[in-house]
Amino acid sequence: MSSPISTRSLGRATLARQHLLEPARMSALEMIEHLVGLQSQEPLSAYGGLWTRLVDFRPSELSDLIESRQVVRILAMRGTVHLLSAADCLGLRPLMQPVLDRIYRQTRVRRAIGDLDGLTRRAQDLLRAGPIAATDLSRALLAHYPDADLEVVGMATRGSLALVQVPPRALWGRSGRTTYVPAADWLGKPLQAADIRDVIRRYLAAYGPATVADVQAWCKLTKLREITDTMPGLLRLKGENGADLLDLPDAPRPAQDVIAPVRMLPDFDNVLLSHADRSRFMSPDDQRRLSTRIVVVPSIFLVDGTVGGWWHLDRKRHLVTVTPFRRFSARQRQQVLEEAVRAGNLYLEHTRLDVREADLST
Structure with a gap:
């Protein structure tokens, strides 16, 4: 095993x-x-x-x-x-x-x-x-x-x-x-419900490995275990916390030490909303921080593959503010600031942007 x-x-x-x-x-x-x-x-x-x-x-x-x-x-x-x-x-x-x-x-x-x-x-x-x-x-x-x-x-x-x-x-x-x-x-075409089994496979291809509870958190459909239990060709794996995971045999599963670059995500990004257990991306403390913003899921940035804080673009002031959740190395900090400017330039192309760090308490 x-x-x-x-x-x-x-x-x-x-x-x-x-x-x-x-x-x-x-x-x-x-x-x-x-x-x-x-x-x-x-x-x-x-x-x-x-x-x-x-x-x-x-x-x-x-x-x-x-x-x-x-x-x-x-x-x-x-x-x-x-x-x-x-x-x-x-x-x-x-x-x-x-x-x-x-x-x-x-x-x-x-x-x-x-x-x-x-x-x-x-x-x-x-x-x-x-x-x-x-x-x-x-x-x-x-x-x-x-x-x-x-x-x-x-x-x-x-x-x-x-x-x-x-x-x-x-x-x-x-x-x-x-x-x-x-x-x-x-x-110009009629609607016809997709096969839920095909949809589950596509979910695993984009969000897996995942538990049945994760699939249900992503779509909010219920009683999916009755379906996944009869689906052929799925891998049945175990998480370190004992969770029963589903996956596709040929889906990528890179080593845990693979470098994960800084990434700036928009508000409501799917990757943070599509699992019942979000510990793969955020700590319990970070989950509590984000739960206070349940109405608006803020723009998050990832550092080393996990939530590092949130960022905000003030268009009028041409200012990008990053709010870290933890201390970073000097190199990571520089990468966050550089990527924040790149993200801001998507929305304000050819504009000189300032970037600042905010304390989480503010």
């Missing part, structure tokens, strides 16, 4: 699969599909997520994919907005419907609306006229539901219907209101 996999080795394996050890020479579309989507709560977050993983990434490449309908923004895993390829949108959005029902059609929503199917039909009628802003859609529906408010109506609508957020929302250098079009209309 093989030796248990150390927590540090788990981190290196996931970083390799995330292309955070070495940037990949692939297209933005290929990376989005490899990662099974990028969380995109903030419109520009995905640009930073691709920049840190790809060689010579250009923001215009992603904007072109969004405008040409090869990539869309839509609610999916964990009930959050994701940037998905068109093919993944058609398969993953219906697969995640039970998750969306649980999050967006909760008891208070059902009580305020009553007939959720009736609301869905009314929303579909309004959407047939063409793209409609999210707030305008909610206001039009609210007239029929006096016991509800805009938030409740909006939750019920976007949880019930597969609605794409269309451009100019999330285009580089532009802004736009959240405006909806049904995914099937936008992509």
